[in-house]
Amino acid sequence: MPIRHPARRRAAVTAATACVLAVALTACSGTTKDSVKQDDSTVGTDTSTAASADPDAPLKKGLKLAFLPKQINNPYEKIVDEAGIAAAKEYGATGKEVGPSDASASSQVSYINTLIQQRQDAILIAANDPNAVCGPLKQAMKKGIKVVAYDSDTAKDCRQLFINQASSEEIGRSLVQHLGEQLGHKGKIAILSATQNATNQNTWIEFMKDELKLPAYKDMELVKVAYGDDADQKSFQQTQGLLQAYPDLKGIISPTTVGIAAAARYLSDSSYKGKVVLNGLGTPNQMRKYVKDGTVEQFSLWNPEELGYLGSYAAASLASGQITGAEGETFKAGTLGEYTIGKDGEVILGEPTVFDKKNIDKFDF
Template structure:
């Protein structure tokens, strides 16, 4: 049951999974030169919670792709927070969402001797070799939005529980559809860790008796490209004439899908839900194309990344389960299993509260 307030919170689900914010800092006090650790924080170093945040740290944000509104907001907030901590920070990356492009940037950042790299991985495995090389150079690695293998980074900053995201996507659209009808998913890339994790939880949620009259007919991939996502939406609606709803758990995908539906005969007939930013989706909510969608606050995720990276690079934390660190005005966070830190539950946005947010 959802909470009815001006900033409704998505219902909590039981478990915590992975999503990712990458942010990292480097310090000789936390990793030896070989960096052979296979689990986050697994080294001979000990955390010193009272250690001061080092000044002059060099921190780089490597998103899935630049010029993506979601990552522009997130990384911009992280860069601002890093500067508040006396660090220099920047965003680098390619306009495509390819793992090979990220590998090239990681290698360059290693050459530049960054103290920390924050990465939203486009592939959970393809970037690991380059990240392990970075760790051997005592560069701290923090994943955000989309994780890598656990032995490839120090921390994973998860927007919220992956189970919570996946199950709530089905719960939200099912409520709108009266638990009946065919649905499809418009995802990002086919190998995006976070998207695939959420989709598995969506599929598992659909196995419950409450959804016996609902059917997932297709998972399509827009590759986080606006035009391809637009075309995939068109293709779904033509291929499945009985389609009643689309879930797009990607900010690029949901905006492109809303643009197509809003300008077609499907407006008001096909329900669109998923993950988007208020500024991106406001017009579609107000013109009736979309009733609701959800997301965490990317500004907060960026700030959390900056503080996590600086804390790692300064030796305040090593990434071990149970360690705690303070992220400024966001408060105190505890590192969970496998080096995961969870920002908090997402918010459901609709006509009643969307003007309360500006991001």
């Protein structure tokens, strides 16, 4: 069952957070909006904010939605997508999941082209790269297909909405804060990320680095950002490599569900268990045994089922003309209630949950 957080339902992005996030996204991106071909630069506007929203319009029946995750075998994204597909049935639509088996920058492009040919009503994408997917996504919008990014954003003019799991600043800073408390704010630390181009990972890491500049962390040193490419075995090997290169390493932050599980597996069977603190983002079901055997004290995540559910209703609202993606518009997301669209088409699900021995058995996902 999805976790319910009634107090969060009217979530909106504050101007300050949105501005900081916009700067971080620009810093992480390989290209800028100015580098996009001129004839495509207004596609997002033409298909969204230039249109007129009808908040009283009913959700259309028979809509076709396609979820395109970073990679088809990612257990976290499987939860998100299955929840979104189930939500589609609530309002008389059909959903499906398609995607690559690897998380390379351009691996999603061919799938977008196929979905355009299939005339899907909406494409929901967790982007492996913010810019590599822009060309085909803009073509999709030209043909009237709605585009919703979730979990990991595209460049903002390549979609109408971005469904963000939580404030990017809150995620990045809180992970450093939690690890700092566990380490007594002393020692060398490393980050085990997903791919080098992942928008969400890079944004969180920028906020982590900014948090580490504060006086409270003067005795903590970030020695390495490693990349496991959201592949279990590579993430396992990267963890091993970090500890071999830095035998005095005190902590690891892994803001990826694949990475934190692989790192925990390595630590649990090594001499570093209980000596190296691991924190990051994971699901309760994959991390439960590592919490109970003492490998991991705590980790964080939002409810991925709710993320998929919210994304599904947002896409349907776009495809039905209830919203265009403009700041300030509102829509209802089934049992989750009403949401408000923030700056740059961002919709925030809510605050992440911290899991530990005391509460982990209350969750099943």
